[in-house]
Amino acid sequence: MTISLNKARTIIRKTLAKGREMEFKPLSVVVLDAGGHVQAFEREDGASPGRFGIAHGKAHGAIMLGIPSSAQMARAETQAYFINAVNGVYDGKLVPVPGGILLRDKKGAVIGAVGVTGDTSENDVIAGVAGIEAAGLIGDA
Numbered sequence: 001m002t003i004s005l006n007k008a009r010t011i012i013r014k015t016l017a018k019g020r021e022m023e024f025k026p027l028s029v030v031v032l033d034a035g036g037h038v039q040a041f042e043r044e045d046g047a048s049p050g051r052f053g054i055a056h057g058k059a060h061g062a063i064m065l066g067i068p069s070s071a072q073m074a075r076a077e078t079q080a081y082f083i084n085a086v087n088g089v090y091d092g093k094l095v096p097v098p099g100g101i102l103l104r105d106k107k108g109a110v111i112g113a114v115g116v117t118g119d120t121s122e123n124d125v126i127a128g129v130a131g132i133e134a135a136g137l138i139g140d141a
Helices: 005-021 051-065 069-078 080-089 121-134
Strands: 028-033 038-043 100-104 110-117 138-140
Touching: 005 028, 005 038, 005 110, 005 121, 028 051, 028 121, 038 051, 051 069, 051 100, 051 110, 069 080, 069 100, 100 121, 110 121, 121 138
Parallel strands: none
Antiparallel strands: 028 038, 028 110, 100 110, 100 138
């Protein structure tokens, strides 16, 4: 199973709504399918144009490594050489800071990933998890 366009749009809509509710800075959200392909992306008015690359890097790393970007950050702190090497393998597309969230179905299978950027990494995660849960899925942040 992979993430449907309808679910991806729900995740984005609810993530952005949570950000507005909590008065976060303008967010950008990308949803990738289980193969790492972009299913949907939105950038709020006022978000800087470079945010797609950051959101994509957070989600891409999560799906390619099978761990959320927060776990990648922890790994980078203890094994920087590994994250640097992996980032080279993935053409520099890895952004190992919180905000890359694995999407799991109710059985726990990975069906995609979400990348959120725009506010603090911790706030990006809060908004992303809210969007994922609103879509009836499980976020592994």
